[in-house]
Amino acid sequence: xGILVGKDTRLVVQxxxxxxxxxxxxxxxxxxxxxxxxxxxxxxxxxxxxxxxxFDSVAEAVExxxxxxxxxxxxxxxxxDAIVESAAAGIALVICITEGVPVLDTSxxxxxxxEKGGTRLIGPNCPGVMTPGEAKVGIMPASIFQxxxxxxxxxxxxxxxxxxxxxxxxxxxxxxxxxxxxxxIIGTTFVDILKxxxxxxxxxxxxxxxEIGGTDEETAAAYIxxxxxxxxxxxxxxxxxxxxxxxxxxxxxxxxxxxxxxxKMAAFKDAGVPVADTLADMVQLAKNR
Amino acid sequence: MKLYEFQxxxxxxxxxxxxxxxxxxxxxxxxxxxxxxxxxxxxxxQAHAGGRGKAGFIKLAETPEEAKQYSAGMLGQTFxxxxxxxLLIEEAVDVAAEYYLxxxxxxxxxxxxxxxxxxxxVDIEDVSASTPEKIVNLPVDVAFGPFDYELRDLSERAAxxxxxxxxxxxxxxxxxxTFVDSDASLAEINPLMILKDGRMIAADAKFDVDDxxxxxxxxxxxxxxxxxxDPIEAEAHRQDVTYVRLxxxxxxxxxxxxxxxxxxxxxxxxxxxxxxxxxxxxxxxxAKVKQxxxxxxxxxxxxxxxxxxxxxxxxxxxxxxxxIEATSGMDLKxxxxxxxxxxxxxxxxxxxxxxxxxxxxxxxxxxxxxIALSKGA
Numbered sequence: 001x002g003i004l005v006g007k008d009t010r011l012v013v014q015x016x017x018x019x020x021x022x023x024x025x026x027x028x029x030x031x032x033x034x035x036x037x038x039x040x041x042x043x044x045x046x047x048x049x050x051x052x053x054x055f056d057s058v059a060e061a062v063e064x065x066x067x068x069x070x071x072x073x074x075x076x077x078x079x080x081d082a083i084v085e086s087a088a089a090g091i092a093l094v095i096c097i098t099e100g101v102p103v104l105d106t107s108x109x110x111x112x113x114x115e116k117g118g119t120r121l122i123g124p125n126c127p128g129v130m131t132p133g134e135a136k137v138g139i140m141p142a143s144i145f146q147x148x149x150x151x152x153x154x155x156x157x158x159x160x161x162x163x164x165x166x167x168x169x170x171x172x173x174x175x176x177x178x179x180x181x182x183x184x185i186i187g188t189t190f191v192d193i194l195k196x197x198x199x200x201x202x203x204x205x206x207x208x209x210x211e212i213g214g215t216d217e218e219t220a221a222a223y224i225x226x227x228x229x230x231x232x233x234x235x236x237x238x239x240x241x242x243x244x245x246x247x248x249x250x251x252x253x254x255x256x257x258x259x260x261x262x263x264k265m266a267a268f269k270d271a272g273v274p275v276a277d278t279l280a281d282m283v284q285l286a287k288n289r
Numbered sequence: 290m291k292l293y294e295f296q297x298x299x300x301x302x303x304x305x306x307x308x309x310x311x312x313x314x315x316x317x318x319x320x321x322x323x324x325x326x327x328x329x330x331x332x333x334x335q336a337h338a339g340g341r342g343k344a345g346f347i348k349l350a351e352t353p354e355e356a357k358q359y360s361a362g363m364l365g366q367t368f369x370x371x372x373x374x375x376l377l378i379e380e381a382v383d384v385a386a387e388y389y390l391x392x393x394x395x396x397x398x399x400x401x402x403x404x405x406x407x408x409x410x411v412d413i414e415d416v417s418a419s420t421p422e423k424i425v426n427l428p429v430d431v432a433f434g435p436f437d438y439e440l441r442d443l444s445e446r447a448a449x450x451x452x453x454x455x456x457x458x459x460x461x462x463x464x465x466x467t468f469v470d471s472d473a474s475l476a477e478i479n480p481l482m483i484l485k486d487g488r489m490i491a492a493d494a495k496f497d498v499d500d501x502x503x504x505x506x507x508x509x510x511x512x513x514x515x516x517x518x519d520p521i522e523a524e525a526h527r528q529d530v531t532y533v534r535l536x537x538x539x540x541x542x543x544x545x546x547x548x549x550x551x552x553x554x555x556x557x558x559x560x561x562x563x564x565x566x567x568x569x570x571x572x573x574x575x576a577k578v579k580q581x582x583x584x585x586x587x588x589x590x591x592x593x594x595x596x597x598x599x600x601x602x603x604x605x606x607x608x609x610x611x612x613i614e615a616t617s618g619m620d621l622k623x624x625x626x627x628x629x630x631x632x633x634x635x636x637x638x639x640x641x642x643x644x645x646x647x648x649x650x651x652x653x654x655x656x657x658x659x660i661a662l663s664k665g666a
Contacts, residue, residue: 077504099570102472102502103394107431110399115432141600141632156547158599161631162652165599182546184474185399211550214396238550240557241566242535277558278653279551 002131002176002203003151003196004093004122005069009135012037012058012067012091014074014082016048020097021073024139025052028071031136037061039070058089071128071137072096079124080105084112087119094187095137096123106185113187121187127157127179140164140177148173150286151197153190154209155182155216159237159279163207166283175203184213190220194228205231205286208273212238212261221267231289234268234275235282236261290498293335295377296512297476297494304467306460306478307490311379317361323378324356332359333377338369339412346373349381370519382490387480388449389413389424390461391495392468398428401468403435403461405447410480423447435465456489457481471509472502521565521587530567530581537562539659540585540594540623542578544569544608552597555653561660564591569608578611586623593663594625595655598637605629605637613644621645624662628655 011028015021016038025048028035037055038048044056055061058070070086072079072095079098086094087109094113101124113119122129128138133147139157144165150172154160160179167174178193180186190208197203210217217236224232239261268275276282292300295313302308312323313335324330334346341347346368350356356378363373387410395402406424408416416423425446429435440458449457460481468476477495484490498509513526525532531546535553539561543549546568553563565588569581585594598608612627626647629637634650641648647662649655 076501100501102505103474103499104401104431104469104472104502107394107400111431144631154547156545156551158543158545159547159551161599162548162551165630184394184396209547211547216396219397237547237554240553240563241550278555280653 001201002134003193003200004129004131004176004178005137006131006134007034009034009069009137010065010067011035011135011137012039012061012065012070014039014058014070014072014086016040016052016054016073017043018073018075022048024073024097025049027142028136031142033135033137037065037067058085058091062089062091067091069093069137070095072098072124074098076100076102080109083109083121083124087113087116087121091119094119094121095126095128096121096181096187097126097128097139098123099125101125101183103183103185106183110185110187120192122178123181123183123186125183126181126186127160129176129178130174131176132174138179140179144168145177146173149175149202149204151175151200151203151206152177152209153193153197153206154179155211156209156237157182159209163209163279163283166280167207167286170283170287172283172287175200182211189216191216191223194220194223194232198228198230203230205233205289207233207235207282207286209235209237209279210264211236212241212264213259215259217264218267221264221271221273224273225271231286232273233282233285234273235279236264236268236275290500290503290509290513291337292496292498292512293337293375294333294494295335295375297496298377298491300467300471300496301464301491301494304463306463306467307488308494309379309382309490309492311377314360314376314378315364315374317357317364320360320376320378321353321357324350324353327378327380329381330356331379331381332356332363333379334363334366334368334373335375335377336368336371336373338371341368344368382482382492383485384482385485385487386450386453386483387492388447388483389416389479390464390481391475391477391479392429392465392473393475395426395428400431401429401465403427403429403440403443403465405443405449407448413479429465434469435462437462450483452487453483453489460489460491471496472499472506473497474499521584524587525567525584528580528584530577530584531570532581532584533566534588535563535565536590537564538590538592539663540564540567540588540591541597542567542569542581542585542594543597544599548597548599552595552652552656555656556595556660559653559656559660561656561663564588575607575611575614578608579615582612582615591623593623593659595659596625596627597652597655598627598629598631598634600629600631600634600637604632605634606640607633609637609640612646613640616644616646624659626655626659626662628652
């Protein structure tokens with residue numbers, strides 16, 4: 001089972017002929033991901049790796065190949081439009097890997113998605129989603145993953161790989177790993193993913209890797225306290241970062257006293273979520289649960 | 290990218306937001322000359338930090354002589370780590386009320402949000418801590434922008450003077466337009482002043498531009514170099530490298546904000562002091578790694594470097610090639626520990642064997658090693 005991506009995924013890669021897009025498309029195919037179409041405007045009619053048809057638009061890929069999930073590798077100036085194109089074509093799940101998308105572009109794309117309905121956006125600036133043994137829709141190194149019962153959700157990319165590596169080395173495995181993205185505005189937040197893990201039979205425990213800035217972790221803690229029943233373990237990254245260097249002035253006003261690592265750890269503790277000091281400790285807690 | 294007050298006010302003036310008459314100067318004689326033109330005036334040191342007034346970096350000058358004297362006293366001084374090289378000389382005004390108005394991107398509503406308070410002129414974070422009910426918000430529909438009725442309501446909820454409502458709506462709409470047109474992450478007016486004659490003006494201005502959007506703002510690039518203060522950060526940003534100086538002695542380089550933050554935490558936890566945050570991002574080439582190392586080594590305090598890479602988009606062998614290339618021609622004075630895992634990490638670590646670099650697959654052991662080596666152990 002797992003969440004978001006799996007055997008029922010029919011994937012289209014937006015930007016399949018670009019450097020990153022083609023390299024990762026190849027890796028996803030190697031993994032056995034149901035990658036059935038690619039899109040690069042102007043390159044319609046060609047094929048990728050001799051077998052995946054390339055179309056000029058996402059709408060065409062939906063019509064001809066029945067794709068239901070898209071992954072975006074297009075450069076930052078075009079990523080916001082690529083998200084909207086997928087949503088307009090009726091794609092249910094859009095995963096935007098691209099880093100460096102202007103925040104207003106993301107905000108507008110999310111506004112469009114919310115008005116139209118029927119589409120979930122993961123990212124931007126994320127490593128993607130992977131359900132080991134079923135589908136890898138992202139840029140994570142597949143070799144470190146084992147199939148299992150631990151759900152992983154994180155705002156970071158590379159830190160997520162560290163955790164997965166530790167999970168595997170501890171003899172555990174992952175149900176689904178979701179990188180929700182490191183941008184200030186993202187399509188899907190911790191709470192959205194936790195609700196899916198709550199309903200997923202394969203997922204028995206969850207590892208949640210938060211970081212400084214914003215209040216998504218605090219919101220998640222409130223949800224966990226109120227209704228999340230599975231064992232969950234937390235980690236907060238960026239605890240040694242000096243205040244003011246990364247967090248905007250007015251952002252701190254909206255958050256009030258929320259947003260600092262101390263506030264996040266306090267919120268987790270209040271919700272009964274053990275917060276580990278290191279990633280290795282967190283994985284150990286999950287193992288000993 | 291942060292703009293100085295005088296630059297932000299240039300943008301505001303261009304958008305039709307009323308600002309005080311004033312001139313930016315870089316020496317005390319210029320300040321005196323500006324004061325002769327303006328009359329009674331305020332000397333304001335330009336720095337990317339708040340709390341200037343309390344620290345004596347904003348002063349009221351009655352005469353050109355005073356303006357000159359205060360300017361000479363501020364120029365070259367350091368305020369919160371920023372060396373003062375520019376002053377804004379502005380006409381003194383008769384204040385009736387001081388409000389607060391800002392726009393920023395709100396993570397929760399995923400849209401721009403306007404923030405307003407009748408308690409302006411002071412540090413808004415203090416207001417937020419002591420009387421949060423005095424701060425009101427308006428999430429803005431990013432497809433349409435704020436509507437007049439919403440802004441009138443915002444003004445009413447913030448308990449601004451009803452007589453100022455029309456001016457407030459006008460200023461707020463223009464501020465929103467500037468925010469969107471320049472891809473800002475923050476546009477703040479504090480204080481938004483009501484003068485004794487009833488006029489509303491932006492007496493101070495703070496403006497941060499979303500770095501991700503600079504590619505479509507050639508007009509704002511003129512501010513880019515001037516906006517930097519720390520010379521190493523300035524050089525890093527010129528080269529498009531994400532670098533923040535932190536003041537310690539262990540240089541840190543990683544691929545992704547998360548892993549770099551995690552590495553800072555780890556080094557701190559093991560008793561070391563990180564010198565910097567440096568994220569080479571995804572898909573970094575050999576040339577970019579070399580460039581990053583050169584930037585870290587510009588800091589003379591750096592006594593050791595920890596490179597922490599987990600391969601996803603970034604391949605371990607590429608990073609290894611970059612490190613070897615960067616160090617081969619260098620007379621290396623500091624030890625470099627390289628921790629690598631993930632895509633092509635084994636190939637990367639193999640490439641490093643036999644070099645003067647210290648490969649270490651375990652992240653915590655790598656942190657301990659670089660701390661020990663930096664102390665000459």
